[in-house]
């Protein structure tokens with residue numbers, strides 16, 4: 001047995017090899033490794049880890065079952081709280097959630113909760129275990145808009161309570177950011193995402209793709225003409241931001257969303273698919289979040305030299321530590337404390353470079369992070385053929401602008417109560433990125449869960 | 463699956479299809495578009511809704527072969543299906559929101575170029591259904607490429623047809639007809655709507671600006687999702703960047719930066735050219751020969 005203060009190491013694809021393919025980076029634990037890691041959990045009475053999980057999975061409970069080798073039981077424990085364990089085990093920012101408060105972490109490394117959750121979910125899938133369809137329905141209909149983590153969770157929970165649920169999805173595949181944003185090498189689509197969605201369908205949830213709410217049909221029509229008793233909006237925050245600097249509309253400048261959508265949803269990295277993608281020689285990704293890392297690592301795999309251009313320092317990078325670490329291993333170059341001023345364009349309208357300025361950190365700003373300020377006279381140019389803007393996203397106004405009585409705030413987010421997801425319009429609930437702005441998978445799931453409760457209370461009181 | 467009810471060749475490389483898409487047929491308005499995806503591996507292709515039959519649950523599309531995907535699409539027959547049809551997308555033409563009385567007072571001129579005749583048709587038809595007779599100019603390269611002539615004649619007030627080579631009716635570009643109507647025949651228009659290839663819309667706008675005629679154009683930039691998520695479709699209108707799929711596709715033509723828009727349309731030209739070659743030559747072409755231009 002290894003050092004009890006350390007996590008059982010997880011096997012990964014070699015950095016040099018994986019930099020050229022789209023296969024999953026992390027292989028996960030096998031049963032032996034999982035049982036060994038599970039033994040590190042001291043089964044705390046007052047389990048802090050549970051408070052760190054937005055959907056309050058009974059973590060010591062499931063880990064105990066893993067330790068005993070009862071993986072199917074472990075899956076049932078997780079299933080009570082989470083509909084997408086194979087996804088969360090892979091993409092949750094565990095270091096700032098469950099694992100961030102694990103008692104083991106005070107002296108040594110926390111228990112590898114995420115990797116254990118992933119193992120249990122993968123094991124269940126490989127052994128053909130899936131949740132059961134509820135015996136009867138209560139005859140009430142709920143419409144769920146968007147099939148991202150918020151929508152899938154809300155739909156799954158409502159179905160378990162006996163509601164007839166239909167999810168309406170604007171794109172041609174369900175999954176939201178899980179299919180169009182997060183790349184294959186972090187979250188396999190066919191292997192992991194599709195089966196989890198299949199599990200939600202097995203609960204009786206119908207999914208209608210290609211329906212753009214606000215265009216194909218409005219929320220009022222769903223409530224008044226199509227017989228739905230309540231609506232949940234989980235439409236995400238998909239509208240990309242640009243910097244507004246000169247040259248930004250040049251050929252070769254993309255939003256991270258476009259780049260990732262072409263590669264993930266449309267599978268442009270696979271030459272058997274028809275959608276094209278720009279394969280740059282030298283690419284700059286502007287921004288420092290998870291999305292920026294994903295875009296950078298995608299461009300790298302397509303064969304480019306990739307730079308992350310970020311205006312603060314490494315300590316402020318908003319991306320997960322694991323992702324930054326993986327990106328560096330793979331050979332992404334970090335140009336920190338650097339801010340773009342202008343995209344330089346050649347005579348034919350193509351990107352030829354970017355002029356930037358060096359930054360230094362000044363006084364802390366509202367977010368508590370030190371504000372980057374320009375260093376006068378430090379302007380310089382880099383040669384490039386592709387620029388990917390990854391500056392964050394905001395909720396799309398398609399739904400709010402076509403639904404009377406649905407209030408939004410200054411940041412275009414839908415106003416909803418935190419406890420139950422109720423919006424300013426009766427019978428209409430919302431949660432996930434559409435309410436909070438871009439956040440995380442597990443927070444979106446937590447919001448979907450609370451809203452399912454809220455909808456149940458509303459329809460029962462009716 | 464979205465079944466194709468009718469598939470018809472209108473002219474060389476131009477095809478019409480009626481497709482079952484009940485939700486779209488029920489809610490669409492003139493000026494809007496949809497996206498089709500042929501199969502699992504296909505691209506998402508934006509196309510204007512050229513007609514709709516609400517009771518039947520069908521919509522009509524007209525498309526031209528310009529690349530690999532549209533070439534494949536042209537092979538589909540009645541009875542085949544699209545895997546996905548998404549829509550309606552974009553804003554409806556502004557005039558449908560105008561009070562009928564005000565609209566009747568206005569004189570409209572529609573200018574259609576090439577396959578742009580298809581998107582102009584539902585607008586002219588809507589006008590006719592609302593009791594408004596509008597003038598329509600249709601331009602085609604040559605007589606054989608003229609489409610929807612009878613349909614257009616049935617709904618237009620005055621129809622002026624012109625061909626670049628003079629093989630049918632007038633000879634010359636649509637811009638010459640506009641000049642003729644306004645300068646020689648003393649016609650006055652409150653609003654021009656021009657839809658066709660980017661280059662044609664650009665020249666129509668240069669002219670109508672000179673003539674002082676407000677002009678709306680319908681832009682067709684490269685798109686992916688069509689719902690405001692990717693920004694591929696961004697265009698500069700006045701001093702603002704707009705997403706054509708949600709803010710448009712129709713814009714004030716006098717404010718559109720056409721040169722930028724035309725450059726942006728060519729982003730994937732090399733990749734698309736390669737895809738087309740692969741399709742034409744099948745297994746005999748693998749790229750990399752360096753002689754045929756397929757690798758440029």
Ligand SMILES: Cc1cc2nc3c(=O)[nH]c(=O)nc-3n(C[C@H](O)[C@H](O)[C@H](O)COP(=O)(O)OP(=O)(O)OC[C@H]3O[C@@H](n4cnc5c(N)ncnc54)[C@H](O)[C@@H]3O)c2cc1C
Pocket residue numbers: 091092093145146147148149150151168169170171174175176177178181182183211212213214234235236237238260290291294320396398399431432433434438439440441442444
């Ligand atoms: C590239 C990338 C990487 C990320 N990495 C991580 C990570 O590692 N860990 C993590 O926890 N989080 C990560 N996130 C954030 C996380 O994915 C999101 O916070 C989460 O997906 C939000 O879930 P949601 O259900 O609210 O919305 P989404 O996942 O955005 O789903 C919304 C769905 O609604 C659909 N929709 C929108 N409008 C309409 C309409 N009008 N009609 C019908 N359907 C509509 C959309 O098409 C979409 O499918 C990442 C995000 C991105 C973009």
Ligand SMILES: Cc1cc2nc3c(=O)[nH]c(=O)nc-3n(C[C@H](O)[C@H](O)[C@H](O)COP(=O)(O)OP(=O)(O)OC[C@H]3O[C@@H](n4cnc5c(N)ncnc54)[C@H](O)[C@@H]3O)c2cc1C
Pocket residue numbers: 495505507508509510511524525526527528529530531532533577580581681682683684685711727728729730731734735
């Ligand atoms: C809102 C909108 C409405 C449209 N309506 C119609 C219509 O009613 N009938 C019709 O025939 N076409 C229409 N188009 C254009 C049509 O979508 C493109 O011709 C088609 O996507 C090209 O696909 P392809 O793979 O065959 O060609 P590609 O091989 O992809 O492209 C060939 C060439 O066409 C250009 N191109 C590529 N994609 C687009 C695009 N999305 N839009 C414009 N040019 C493009 C490029 O310059 C490229 O070099 C519309 C486009 C938009 C955005």
Ligand code: SF4
Pocket residue numbers: 052053054055056057059082088089092094097098099113114117442
């Ligand atoms: S869902 Fe996320 S936060 Fe909760 S236990 Fe799993 S990895 Fe941790």
Ligand code: SF4
Pocket residue numbers: 040041042043044047048049050059060101102103104111113
């Ligand atoms: S806090 Fe850590 S050690 Fe304690 S129960 Fe949770 S996972 Fe186990």
Ligand code: FES
Pocket residue numbers: 684685686687688689690691692693694695696705706707708
């Ligand atoms: S096509 Fe993606 S934003 Fe318009």
